[in-house]
Amino acid sequence: MNKPELLAPAGNLEKLKMALIYGADAVYLGGQSFGLRAFSDNFSESEMKEGISFAHSLGKKAYITVNVFPHNEDLAALPAYLQFIWQAGADGIIISDAGVYRVAREITPGLPLHISTQANNTNWSSVLFWQELGARRVVLARELSLADIGVIRKKVNLELEAFIHGAMCISYSGRCLLSNYFTGRDANRGECAQPCRWKYALQEEKRPGQYFPVVEDDRGTYIFNSKDLCLLGHLPELINSGLNSFKIEGRMKSVHYVATVVKVYREAIDAYADAPEKFQVKQEWKDELEKISHRAYTTGFYFNKTSAEDQIYGSSSYMQSHEFIGLVKAYDSHTGLAVIEQRNNMKTGEEIEIMQPGQPNFSQKIEIMYNEFNELIDVAPHPQQLITMPMKKAVAEYSMLRRRV
Incomplete structure (x- = not known):
């Protein structure tokens, strides 16, 4: 049976250690440059070396995010940074931009290259394109259904990774201009202000200061605010889809979040692997996922097109028990x-x-x-x-x- 890798977020060194100790097979983390989570703690060079060594001491892996969309001025420091990651012993780097991919292939030819979900791979031909260029893995776009993933799996021969739990982005595979427009903070260079979680109302140009309801009987609405992804109840389908890696979102989430989510999915994946015919989702696993800070859960795009049922229009607040x-x-x-x-x-x-x-x-x-x-x-x-x-x-x-x- 294909037992997928359980891949956890590591926003800092403590979260990295907790994720691995609680059962993750691998972690993904960012340094202080070239990552899309500029406001997580991130890793200094010495912390990155320590984190990679800790993962390897447990027989596990560490991947480094280099998934910004750089501008010309960003490229000067890229070769030295990639060489450092390679020498630190990373098990792969996660890339969104073709220019970064080109530099990485030249500077670090032995380092496995993973293509980020930000690269918008939604069909087998684009995944095959990256395979032909030598990529080890593609992180599929969040907009794919389980049926779409099945078609891609039959057409390609490289590792496939997909998100199974965590926050969803209102923009296409996380490619967003709202933050830059409202605040000058570029989401595609790691500085997202999360305007999708803000409250919005309608204002007519000639009547400033008068705010009109966007939905009936409400003086404002969180029109971009998505529920969180949770696929705990669909692990058999996901495992049998041929995915190689199950990814948990949350480098900016708490250590409690990381440890709890990892433990639940570790136990569930192992239970299915041990006895697929007897597998049932335990109530205690569901209860655990209610204990952490989260929004209401959805299955995202996996089984149907998203609708109003996948959004939260009344609030941007989290819940936890x-x-x-x-x-x-x-x-x-x-x-x-x-x-x-x-x-x-x-x-x-x-x-x-x-x-x-x-x-x-x-x-x-x-x-x-x-x-x-x-x-x-x-x-x-x-x-x-x-x-x-x-x-x-x-x-x-x-x-x-x-x-x-």
């Missing part, structure tokens, strides 16, 4: 005490849930906490404060504490 409050840094099996790095104010008496990599979740009450001076405390209010508390069960390093909102 739980919040991340602490990260386990160490656990002493003899004393049953865990050292926890605080990530949100927590108090004794609170009911919490512990999510662990590769292990079932469990719940308990915070009964006792000690500060770094071994003093009893009732509340841990300081960001990243180190505290110690007894745990009901043994916990692994990188386990996450969370509570219901």
